[in-house]
Amino acid sequence: MTVWPVLIVNADDYGMHHDINRGVRYCVENGLVNSVSVAVNGQAFDKEEAAALLQLKKRYPDLSIGVHLMLTEGRPLTASPTSWPGDIFPLHVFNLAGKLIQGRIRPDDVRFEWEEQVSKLVSYGIRPDHLDGHQHVHLIPGLWRIARSIALKYHVPRIRTSYHSVIRALFTGDPGAVLFQILALLRHAQVPNAIRTLGVLSSCRFTVQSVLADVIASADKKKKIEIMVHPAFLTENLQKTFGYWKASFEKEIFELEILRKIVAPHRVSSDKDLRTAYKSFPFLVRCYVPIRNSLCPFGLLEKLVPEKGNIVSCGEGYGIFQVKLRAGSAYRTITSVENDPRRCKVLRSLSARHDFSVIEEDAVNYLRNTTEKFECVSFIDVLYQISYARQNALMSLTFDRLDKSGTVLIKETCRSFRLRYMAAYLEECAVNSFMSMKPSFRYSYRTLNQWKSLLEKIGFAKIAFFRTPREKCNNFSWILLAEKASQASLRTQKSAISRIENHAEDIRLSTLEKFAASVGRRLEVKLS
Numbered sequence: 001m002t003v004w005p006v007l008i009v010n011a012d013d014y015g016m017h018h019d020i021n022r023g024v025r026y027c028v029e030n031g032l033v034n035s036v037s038v039a040v041n042g043q044a045f046d047k048e049e050a051a052a053l054l055q056l057k058k059r060y061p062d063l064s065i066g067v068h069l070m071l072t073e074g075r076p077l078t079a080s081p082t083s084w085p086g087d088i089f090p091l092h093v094f095n096l097a098g099k100l101i102q103g104r105i106r107p108d109d110v111r112f113e114w115e116e117q118v119s120k121l122v123s124y125g126i127r128p129d130h131l132d133g134h135q136h137v138h139l140i141p142g143l144w145r146i147a148r149s150i151a152l153k154y155h156v157p158r159i160r161t162s163y164h165s166v167i168r169a170l171f172t173g174d175p176g177a178v179l180f181q182i183l184a185l186l187r188h189a190q191v192p193n194a195i196r197t198l199g200v201l202s203s204c205r206f207t208v209q210s211v212l213a214d215v216i217a218s219a220d221k222k223k224k225i226e227i228m229v230h231p232a233f234l235t236e237n238l239q240k241t242f243g244y245w246k247a248s249f250e251k252e253i254f255e256l257e258i259l260r261k262i263v264a265p266h267r268v269s270s271d272k273d274l275r276t277a278y279k280s281f282p283f284l285v286r287c288y289v290p291i292r293n294s295l296c297p298f299g300l301l302e303k304l305v306p307e308k309g310n311i312v313s314c315g316e317g318y319g320i321f322q323v324k325l326r327a328g329s330a331y332r333t334i335t336s337v338e339n340d341p342r343r344c345k346v347l348r349s350l351s352a353r354h355d356f357s358v359i360e361e362d363a364v365n366y367l368r369n370t371t372e373k374f375e376c377v378s379f380i381d382v383l384y385q386i387s388y389a390r391q392n393a394l395m396s397l398t399f400d401r402l403d404k405s406g407t408v409l410i411k412e413t414c415r416s417f418r419l420r421y422m423a424a425y426l427e428e429c430a431v432n433s434f435m436s437m438k439p440s441f442r443y444s445y446r447t448l449n450q451w452k453s454l455l456e457k458i459g460f461a462k463i464a465f466f467r468t469p470r471e472k473c474n475n476f477s478w479i480l481l482a483e484k485a486s487q488a489s490l491r492t493q494k495s496a497i498s499r500i501e502n503h504a505e506d507i508r509l510s511t512l513e514k515f516a517a518s519v520g521r522r523l524e525v526k527l528s
Contacts, residue, residue: 006225007215007219007225007226007263008226009229010036011231012132013230014036014037015041015043015044016073016242017043019234019235019237019238021044023249023250026231026233026253027229028056028063031260032231032257032259032260033229034060034063035064036056036063037066037132038121039068040120041076041077050121053126065121066128066132067132069114069133069147071133072089072090076088077113082109083105083110084105097140107142107146110143115153118131118154122154130160131151131159132162133160136162138160144187161195161196162187163184163188163196163200164181164198165181165196166178166185168181180200181200181201184197195224197228198211198215198227198228204248206230207465208258208259208262211259229252230245230248231252232252233250261303262300262303277350285318296411301324304409304481306375307328307331309331309332310375311333311374312335312374313325313334318343319351322334322351323354326354335356335357336359337359370401373401375407377408378410379408379411379412381413383410383444391454395458399460399484403484406483407481407483407484408455408480408481409479409480410451410480411478411479412446412451414445414448415450425445448478451478451480452465452480460484463483464480464482
């Protein structure tokens, strides 16, 4: 289990549904989360699920387990005809707050219910070490005092304040989010050594981009921070039961895998080793390489590439990325595709020592003609130099040549109306004009939304994107990572996949369409 010293990644809602439980357990076992909050009154939490959670705790002693205090979903564990008639909780925090104001829910009933939820978890042999609330109900005036008193009674050391940033809430343009963060700030001030909670302003739709800047800042200051996530394996049953959440579910797992790679220690060689690799090259190359290396986060990009399998790097002509890829893992089969003869000469000089092959060919022609399958194809600051039509062709060919769960890695400056983009464009014109000794003014930059639309249209199932961290110049650049559809992305029951494999005759057309899309094909039905 990967334990991040200053980062608590907490998976909420364990016990709400069996597919949520499976997703959370997967994340724990793969080092994506190190904290779990249990909805003790959930339909999918019983003695067996508690035993499974205990086994996880034994395997991963650093795993934090707490209680997800419930008042808005599920059935209460205590009877109260006054506060929750019909043994049903209100379905939203605003309904709950309204009933509290009207006196239709009594604080004593809330106390008894929450104490029963904590006691039930303790009865299964799990001692909670944190408390938080579903839809942050524990922050409501009158309920906050109850939650803190329960934490003291059961010796729970941590209680979530749900505070991220009032300023960030203002930028959302949602008055409700602003009021929520003001209330959370008041609670944050009342808790000694309270830690901020990221993800509360994008609840159920966690992305790396929404937290990355804060994660890096907290790591630099060695200050603890919490990220709230809601991972799950998406099935038809889960969508039917909790579709109104409008949650990302399985995509959050993909985003968490990327976040884990970003915060992991660098595996690659030092800058000194890089200088050694290029010490016999011409003076201009030796000058260019350290500048390029300082401006582009090759170490971060290397961590986003699979550690095993066939990897293709298109266009990173002077070999810096290829050297980093080999330094990061000896189990990669690396191919560098470059159509510039001068750069190919540099690449061939490096290839023998760093064990990668060089193909002097246009990337479109190479991907069109090869029959190999790849785990990853990367394009680092090169796509803007070719036309939009060739970009489209290149992405389609990449999709066809990727393995069933392969990824495409793109780092590009994205078009925008911001001054930073304008400065980056002028800088690119100056640099490329100098390098090619002729004026260069036309580049095919896309907006971030255009890149996302293109990748989705081609068929990539999971797409993550984030601003390049720690930029050292004006580059308005983004990193995009898109994964080809795999079995998990079919959004159907596992039994349906088994029936396809066993040649069953009663398969839905919608399931067959999803299966065809997942392997990069299109379903056509012909009657004869």
